[in-house]
Amino acid sequence: MSDILLELDHLACERDDRLLFANLTAVLSAGDLVQILGPNGAGKTSLLRIIAGLTPATAGDIRYLGQSLTRSRWQFAQDNIYLGHLAGVKRSLTALENLQWFAAQQSVQTDPITALKLVGLKGYEDTTCDQLSAGQFRRVALARLHLTKAKIWILDEPFTAIDKSGVEMLELLIKQHQSQGGLTLLTSHQDLPIPGIKHLQLTDFCPESGVIA
Amino acid sequence: MQQSLLQGFISHLQRDFRVVARHKLDLLNPLVFFTLAVSLIPLGLGPDKKALALLAPGIVWIMALLASLLSLEALFRSDYEDGSLEQILISPQPLYFVVLAKLLVHWCATGLPLTLMSPLLGMLMSLPEEGYLPLMSSLLLGTLSMTLIGGIGAALTLSARRSGLLLSLIVVPLYIPLLIFGASAVQTAIDFSQYQMQLAVLGAMAALGSLAAPFAIMGALKISQE
Numbered sequence: 001m002s003d004i005l006l007e008l009d010h011l012a013c014e015r016d017d018r019l020l021f022a023n024l025t026a027v028l029s030a031g032d033l034v035q036i037l038g039p040n041g042a043g044k045t046s047l048l049r050i051i052a053g054l055t056p057a058t059a060g061d062i063r064y065l066g067q068s069l070t071r072s073r074w075q076f077a078q079d080n081i082y083l084g085h086l087a088g089v090k091r092s093l094t095a096l097e098n099l100q101w102f103a104a105q106q107s108v109q110t111d112p113i114t115a116l117k118l119v120g121l122k123g124y125e126d127t128t129c130d131q132l133s134a135g136q137f138r139r140v141a142l143a144r145l146h147l148t149k150a151k152i153w154i155l156d157e158p159f160t161a162i163d164k165s166g167v168e169m170l171e172l173l174i175k176q177h178q179s180q181g182g183l184t185l186l187t188s189h190q191d192l193p194i195p196g197i198k199h200l201q202l203t204d205f206c207p208e209s210g211v212i213a
Numbered sequence: 214m215q216q217s218l219l220q221g222f223i224s225h226l227q228r229d230f231r232v233v234a235r236h237k238l239d240l241l242n243p244l245v246f247f248t249l250a251v252s253l254i255p256l257g258l259g260p261d262k263k264a265l266a267l268l269a270p271g272i273v274w275i276m277a278l279l280a281s282l283l284s285l286e287a288l289f290r291s292d293y294e295d296g297s298l299e300q301i302l303i304s305p306q307p308l309y310f311v312v313l314a315k316l317l318v319h320w321c322a323t324g325l326p327l328t329l330m331s332p333l334l335g336m337l338m339s340l341p342e343e344g345y346l347p348l349m350s351s352l353l354l355g356t357l358s359m360t361l362i363g364g365i366g367a368a369l370t371l372s373a374r375r376s377g378l379l380l381s382l383i384v385v386p387l388y389i390p391l392l393i394f395g396a397s398a399v400q401t402a403i404d405f406s407q408y409q410m411q412l413a414v415l416g417a418m419a420a421l422g423s424l425a426a427p428f429a430i431m432g433a434l435k436i437s438q439e
Contacts, residue, residue, distance in 0.1 A: 053303050054438045077305035086296025092235040093228065104224030105304040107217075128235070 003030040004049070004066070005152065005183050011060035013046045020046060021205040024060070030151070030181040033174060033194060037187075038202030044187040045085065048156050051185065052185065078106060080152040087141035091130040095121055095140045098129060099147065106148045115146040120166070134161040142166075145173060153177060154176035155186040221306040225314035232291070232324045239287060243323050244330060250276045251334040262339045264334055269338035270399035271350065276334075277327050278359065278388055282385040284323040285363040285384065286370075286377055288315065293371050293437065302438060311436070312427040316364050324356025340399075347402035347412075351395045354415040361422035362387045366431035391418065 005028055012022040028034060036044045043072030050057045053069065053076070062069045064076045089098050099112035110118075116125055119139040130138055138161045145153065153174075159167050174184050175194055247361050254272055255265055261325060292298040301311050331352050340348065366384035370376035398411035 049438075052299075054299055056439075074305055077303055080303075082299070082303055084296055084299055086294075086299060087302040088296035089233060090228070090291070090295060090297060092232050097228070097231060101224055101228045102300070104217075104220050105300075105306050 005030055006065040009061045012058045013043050013050060014058040019207045021202050022207050023203040026200060028183055030183060031178055032198060033184045034198045034200050035186055035188060036200045042202040044202060045156055048154050052154050055107060079150050080154060081144055082152045082154045083141055083158060084156045087130050089140050092128060094126050094128050097123040098140055099143055102144050103147055109149045110145055110146050115143040118146045119143045135163055138162055151182050153184045157187055159188055166199050218333055222310045222314055225311050229315060229318035233318060240322050243284045244326050246283055247276050247327055247330060252337055255337060265339045269335060269340040271396045272338060273334055274333055274392055274396040278392055280327055281323055281356060281359040282381060285367045286380055288319055288364060288367040289371055296378055308431045309427050312430050316360055320357055320360040324360055327356055328352040341403050341409040344403045345401050347399045347408045350412060351398040351415055354419050355391050355395045357419045358391055358422050360427035365426055365429045368430045371437040
């Protein structure tokens, strides 16, 4: 459990002239499950977006397997799944078509039909996503977790709109991922009953005034 | 690796064509505008064939330009709003080919139909016989450049809420050379039955655009996420 996957090195994030966090340093290893905590607006989503590579950090560096992300971007893109507030699912396409599109981007271990079955959407393969309920829609996005063998999962509020059995299923999935040596980073306002969960409190890295001098 | 690059490109093409096919009304929008606007001209100006023929090349080209402008805003909008763009940006697939696929689909859904429609509208404007082939060939190349240039505008204005006006302000000045050479291709073909020079310039613009525009669009798409 000591393989270091990701190193966050003095990360800082600035939004609209406010410094959300600074000097954020953390070492994340294989098998870690890290819940990022902080009040609304603390920068949880911003941090996940920075790690996923969508927005650049104001300062600091991220290293993947010891190499700076600026140099190992492609490798990292192969090995991570980012699930944001927006599901990235096209409403006018069917659930299956959406997953097939995802499957064509990364190396796949499960075929899309099986992945849909695993998230409880059997029989909905050919339904266009605008006819699915909010929870089912979210499940289409979650089916991506079954699709690839990505080592790093970056999940922003993955439990939104999902029913009880779905939450249990996702928790189980995360545990499985953990035991297979995967790294999961997530934000959630719920307490997760998963043993070995680590917490990253963003307010610990909050600069005192919150405003740049 | 080669194979999965092609696979990724094809999957993007497939996906975008499917989306277009499910939104047939969006597809009709520029075409209907094009047809309506051009068919109003003879009604407003009177049916004098000579006067119409004089205006025909310019009018058809201007309307095609405006019709293409109408379709631009939707180019990246839905991908931006449903989060697909985020996934595209961080996927291991090279962004260049994704952008190329998107532009290609957009052109097939707007530029190509506009081009195919243009002879009919030429007839409405009593365009002289020698003008049809130049009109179609100039529009074929011209709409390609419109999609390429328009893509830059669409990507740049993505994060602005009401981007319609801003988009037009950015894109229309860049369309002007297209309009000048396009309309003049048709005009000189009618007057002197020669239009190779203008077509060559339009072709050069399309070639340069297809090389350079995707890079500009890539940069603009990345900025849209910040």
